[in-house]
Amino acid sequence: MRSPSIGAVEDSYSAHFHLSRLGRQPDGALPIEGLRMSQAYHHQAVMVSEVVELFRPVPPGLVVDATVGGGGHAEALLAAYPHLRLLGLDQDDEAVAAATARLAAFGPRAVVRKDRFDRLPGLATGRGGPAGPAARHARQSGPAGPHGWEGIPLVGALFDLGVSSQQLDRPERGFSYRFDAPLDMRMDRSRSTTAADIVNGWTEEHLAALLAAHGEGWFARRLAGAIVGARPVLTTRQLAEVVERSIPARARRRGHPATRVFQALRIAVNSELEVLGPTLAATVAALVPGGRCVVLSYHSGEDRLVKEVLGRAATGGCTCPPGLPCVCGARPWARLLTRGARLPTAEEVARNPRASAARLRAAERLDAPAANGGEP
Numbered sequence: 001m002r003s004p005s006i007g008a009v010e011d012s013y014s015a016h017f018h019l020s021r022l023g024r025q026p027d028g029a030l031p032i033e034g035l036r037m038s039q040a041y042h043h044q045a046v047m048v049s050e051v052v053e054l055f056r057p058v059p060p061g062l063v064v065d066a067t068v069g070g071g072g073h074a075e076a077l078l079a080a081y082p083h084l085r086l087l088g089l090d091q092d093d094e095a096v097a098a099a100t101a102r103l104a105a106f107g108p109r110a111v112v113r114k115d116r117f118d119r120l121p122g123l124a125t126g127r128g129g130p131a132g133p134a135a136r137h138a139r140q141s142g143p144a145g146p147h148g149w150e151g152i153p154l155v156g157a158l159f160d161l162g163v164s165s166q167q168l169d170r171p172e173r174g175f176s177y178r179f180d181a182p183l184d185m186r187m188d189r190s191r192s193t194t195a196a197d198i199v200n201g202w203t204e205e206h207l208a209a210l211l212a213a214h215g216e217g218w219f220a221r222r223l224a225g226a227i228v229g230a231r232p233v234l235t236t237r238q239l240a241e242v243v244e245r246s247i248p249a250r251a252r253r254r255g256h257p258a259t260r261v262f263q264a265l266r267i268a269v270n271s272e273l274e275v276l277g278p279t280l281a282a283t284v285a286a287l288v289p290g291g292r293c294v295v296l297s298y299h300s301g302e303d304r305l306v307k308e309v310l311g312r313a314a315t316g317g318c319t320c321p322p323g324l325p326c327v328c329g330a331r332p333w334a335r336l337l338t339r340g341a342r343l344p345t346a347e348e349v350a351r352n353p354r355a356s357a358a359r360l361r362a363a364e365r366l367d368a369p370a371a372n373g374g375e376p
């Protein structure tokens with residue numbers, strides 16, 4: 001599906017679908033509902049000028065915004081660099097609708113599509129993706145392919161990980177303990193497993209392992225036991241109360257004690273970390289030389305993974321002891337563009353407190369085969 005005036009979206013859950021179902025206004029303006037949706041979508045993009053600067057040197061081609069959200073970063077990139085095209089992905093229908101409306105002004109330079117980002121390397125290069133004759137045709141048809149991006153060199157990828165303010169602040173999405181709502185937390189509401197399924201269906205051991213993995217330390221067991229004892233736990237408020245009863249006030253860290261529990265559940269519901277490492281590695285490998293990958297992460301588990309993957313690309317998987325010359329023959333296929341992780345400025349955090357956890361890392365693809373031959 002393609003429409004120059006509202007960008008192009010593929011997928012029956014897409015904004016285009018919703019917008020075209022609602023019908024155009026007689027004067028050709030966007031449908032009222034579509035406008036209302038995009039204006040109502042609220043998320044302040046983080047470290048925008050740093051992200052835009054990092055993409056300045058990339059050659060003409062395609063940038064994939066793997067987590068397009070409301071389209072804040074995407075809009076800034078398209079406005080700054082007329083030689084770039086952009087494919088925006090998001091697994092959330094509301095984000096797809098909002099980004100589609102926001103990027104409409106860029107016409108065919110911007111395509112927004114509902115998809116999970118683990119399909120990025122295949123989608124962006126025309127390799128992989130769905131099987132079947134239509135997909136094979138799409139992969140073979142080069143720059144003029146039916147999607148409009150096949151064959152265009154992949155010069156950039158942006159991952160702005162985690163959850164949007166829109167998702168957090170919509171009570172009915174069940175992401176936040178600040179509102180009472182069913183425990184949902186699915187970014188893609190066509191998926192079947194909700195947070196309530198995990199809270200009420202996982203074994204105590206499994207729950208404890210999830211909570212331990214995402215920072216609850218020795219409270220993980222106690223919390224898992226309390227959750228199992230309180231079943232059924234169906235709402236955000238109920239869960240927040242169980243957490244409050246289980247963690248003594250003196251042992252609480254910064255912020256509300258439920259923060260990490262909700263984060264751990266969100267990560268599990270949306271399989272956030274399972275696909276991140278392999279996707280990032282394959283994306284860096286799929287970039288053309290000089291292409292850049294920029295990642296914003298918001299908690300330590302994510303940032304650790306990003307650091308590992310980009311670090312491996314920058315050392316070529318070298319196995320020699322640190323500090324000694326490399327004799328193992330490793331050849332880096334990327335160079336790091338950030339020393340450690342970059343943080344938002346104090347001014348940005350004052351303006352947008354949700355930026356405070358952001359960690360930005362970036363790498364540039366070198367002209368060398370990736371360890372796996374560059375084939376994601």
Ligand SMILES: C[S@@+](CC[C@H](N)C(=O)[O-])C[C@H]1O[C@@H](n2cnc3c(N)ncnc32)[C@H](O)[C@@H]1O
Pocket residue numbers: 043044045046066067068069070071072073074089090091092095115116117118160161162163164187270272
């Ligand atoms: C922090 S927001 C991105 C905000 C965006 N950069 C902007 O400027 O508005 C993260 C977005 O990533 C999406 N997301 C998270 N994991 C995803 C995945 N595996 N595949 C696709 N989208 C994902 C979420 O639905 C959310 O809309």
